[in-house]
Amino acid sequence: DAGVIQSPRHEVTEMGQEVTLRCKPISGHDYLFWYRQTMMRGLELLIYFNNNVPIDDSGMPEDRFSAKMPNASFSTLKIQPSEPRDSAVYFCASSLATTGVDGYTFGSGTRLTVV
Amino acid sequence: GQNIDQPTEMTATEGAIVQINCTYQTSGFNGLFWYQQHAGEAPTFLSYNVLDGLEEKGRFSSFLSRSKGYSYLLLKELQMKDSASYLCAVREPTLGGTDSWGKLQFGAGTQVVVTP
Numbered sequence: 001d002a003g004v005i006q007s008p009r010h011e012v013t014e015m016g017q018e019v020t021l022r023c024k025p026i027s028g029h030d031y032l033f034w035y036r037q038t039m040m041r042g043l044e045l046l047i048y049f050n051n052n053v054p055i056d057d058s059g060m061p062e063d064r065f066s067a068k069m070p071n072a073s074f075s076t077l078k079i080q081p082s083e084p085r086d087s088a089v090y091f092c093a094s095s096l097a098t099t100g101v102d103g104y105t106f107g108s109g110t111r112l113t114v115v
Numbered sequence: 116g117q118n119i120d121q122p123t124e125m126t127a128t129e130g131a132i133v134q135i136n137c138t139y140q141t142s143g144f145n146g147l148f149w150y151q152q153h154a155g156e157a158p159t160f161l162s163y164n165v166l167d168g169l170e171e172k173g174r175f176s177s178f179l180s181r182s183k184g185y186s187y188l189l190l191k192e193l194q195m196k197d198s199a200s201y202l203c204a205v206r207e208p209t210l211g212g213t214d215s216w217g218k219l220q221f222g223a224g225t226q227v228v229v230t231p
Contacts, residue, residue: 033219043158043202043221056218091157093219103148103160104219 004107006092012113018080021110024073025094033104034067034077035091043091049075050097082114119222121203126228127193135188135225137203145217149177149188150202152224158202162188193229200224 005024013019025032033048047057052069060067064083069075079086089111093104118140127133139147146165150158164170164179164186176189190197203222 035221042223045218045220048218103163105160106157108157 004092004094004105006090006107006110008110009108010111010113012115013082015083015114016081017114018078019082019086019112019114021077021090021092021112023075023077023092023107025075025092026096026105027073029094029096029105030072031095031097031104032069032075033093033095034075035093035106036088037091037109038088046077079112082112084114087112087114119203119205119220121201121222121225123223124226124228126230128230129193129195131193133190133193133227135190135201135203135227137186137188137222139184139186139203139205139222141205141207141220143208143217144181145206145208147177147179147186148204148206148219149175149186150204150221152200152202154199161201190227195229195231198227198229200226 004026007022030051034046035043036046037043044059046059047067048055049069052072065079067077089109091106091109093106095104121137125133148163149161151161152158161175162170162172162177164177167179167181169176169178174191179186188201202224204219206217206219208217
């Protein structure tokens, strides 16, 4: 299995531009999470989906942020317009809910820099 | 709401043992996880506890006391490659009961530095 795949790995954009981050979860996983990591705030949960349905978006900082999961194999996180304070590493993770032990598998992350 | 506390940094010598403590206060509990994160990389899963007691996995062990809201990760026979950030995370059922499996909330992480 290729694991959780995120693209792009790095993104540098100017303030005010739209940014779209992409994630392909592990095949068969029914949960997908978007996290943001900064030195100041650590790893923060932004939103998560179960069977493609958004369950909790209380961590989404503002209306500038939106996330979609049109099917079981693809999700996007969009920031429009972007601001310098959005600079962070954005991780996508997926998980399979079973009665056993399940770790959440993270993608390699997208390092976003807004200048 | 949730509050997950762990020390910011710990230093230990190669071959030694280090114990990283984590205390938590969360609105619900559905398991506690430990992750390892090397600089510039994604977190990787280390261990999971949902019942009280000790779980051992090679050089790493994790302990949980639900009544005390307390966990620790024990790293034995430290190696230089163990230098990393160790993240404690609690899974909370989503409020409103829409999802019993829940979401994973992370502590700030403990940076472990292993010296020769």
